[in-house]
Amino acid sequence: MLKKLLAAALAVTVGGGALFWTLSAPASIEAGALPSAADATRGEQVFWTGGCASCHAKPGADGEARLALAGGLELKTEFGTFVAPNISPDTKDGIGGWSEAEFANAMLHGVSPRGEHYYPAFPYPSYARMAPQDVADLFAFLKTLPAIEGRAPDHQLSFPFTLRRGIGLWKRLYMHDAPVVALAADASGLARRGQYLVEGPGHCGECHTPRSITGGQDYEQWLAGAVAAEGAGVVPNITAGEGGVGSWSASDIAYYLESGFTPDFDSVGGAMVSVQKNMAELSKDDRDAIAAYLKAVPAKPNGYPSSR
Known part of the structure; x- marks a missing residue:
């Protein structure tokens, strides 16, 4: 009986290990996928x-x-x-x-x-x-x-x-390649371009979205702001929710990305200083696209504790 139990435990261990190895295997680019x-x-x-x-x-x-x-x-x-x-x-x-x-x-x-x-x-x-x-x-x-x-x-x-x-x-x-936000069917081409820039290469959600205990983004609170990854301070809410950029116009957002100045005549600070320098190098059309998308993102309450 003991031998059977040991054999069963060994089989479960080996099977579980094989399943883990299969599910955790690194992916690779498919042939013909590159231009x-x-x-x-x-x-x-x-x-x-x-x-x-x-x-x-x-x-x-x-x-x-x-x-x-x-x-x-x-x-x-x-x-x-x-x-x-x-x-x-x-x-x-x-x-x-x-x-x-x-x-x-x-x-x-x-x-x-x-x-x-x-x-x-x-x-x-x-x-x-x-x-x-x-x-x-x-x-x-x-x-x-x-x-x-x-x-x-x-x-x-x-x-x-x-x-x-x-x-x-x-x-x-x-990790997935699907869009985070389902834009309205009549969303403009500008907003759709902005969605690609923000959700993809711009990776804005990596800092502006709260994370789970295992470090994954909480897409239900997309761009709602978060405790900074380094643990000191917060990254702001950039949706139209309370504490976000709801009072900013699309042109306000685009100008901030270009100049670093807010509608309240404040200036960019912290880690965003380097990011804004990057945004200033983009074409006007792409900054306008980012602004159009952010205005289309569903409003969320702040994604970090109010005491922080």
């Missing part, structure tokens, strides 16, 4: 929309220095400290030796060239909504930037967060 040509000029606009400089340039960098993507920015969270890597074209320490497919796997699936899951401090849950053409164009632009020697420090994490394989299960819960 045959890429445009570095268009890729520059994707670069600024995606906020690459905000994490991968030296903290506080300005002007041309924002194009030196040596990494090193530390993001201190309750899960540990994540460090942004070197994504310059350096072939040893950056991504200069990557293929286009490897770059697309990183952006769209959060998978490294070694076939390991990236930690979602890299906002690939949003980048998963990007068009493959934009990913290819971005890669073409990154290859035009200066190659910077020097590998960024490793993440500072403790067990069990050092185990990357389980991130595959996390992705099944929180």
Whole structure:
């Protein structure tokens, strides 16, 4: 009887392990999914929309220095400290030796060239909504930037967060390429373009949406504001709900993205300073599109405790 129980327990363990291994397996780009040509000029606009400089340039960098993507920015969270890597074209320490497919796997699936899951401090849950053409164009632009020697420090994490394989299960819960907001059938083309920019490459929800205890975005409170990932302060509500931007016009929002000035004559501050610099590099049409989408997002009450 004991032998039968042990055999059954072993079978359950092996079966459970096999199921976990299957469900947590890293995805990869499908053959034929990438465009045959890429445009570095268009890729520059994707670069600024995606906020690459905000994490991968030296903290506080300005002007041309924002194009030196040596990494090193530390993001201190309750899960540990994540460090942004070197994504310059350096072939040893950056991504200069990557293929286009490897770059697309990183952006769209959060998978490294070694076939390991990236930690979602890299906002690939949003980048998963990007068009493959934009990913290819971005890669073409990154290859035009200066190659910077020097590998960024490793993440500072403790067990069990050092185990990357389980991130595959996390992705099944929180990562998808479907739109977050169901826009009205008669929504303008401008608002639809804004939806793509905000929900995809702009990854606004990564900071402005509350998260669950496991670190996934709570899409029911999309853009309602959140406690900052670093644990100090809050990221504001940018819906039309109380405490949000309901009193702002679309032109107010677009002007803020361009200039950094609010309708109340206040100026951008905190982590948003770098983001606003990125937004200022976009075309007027794209800033207007972002504003149109934000005006169409359902109003939500603040997604963080009022005492914070």
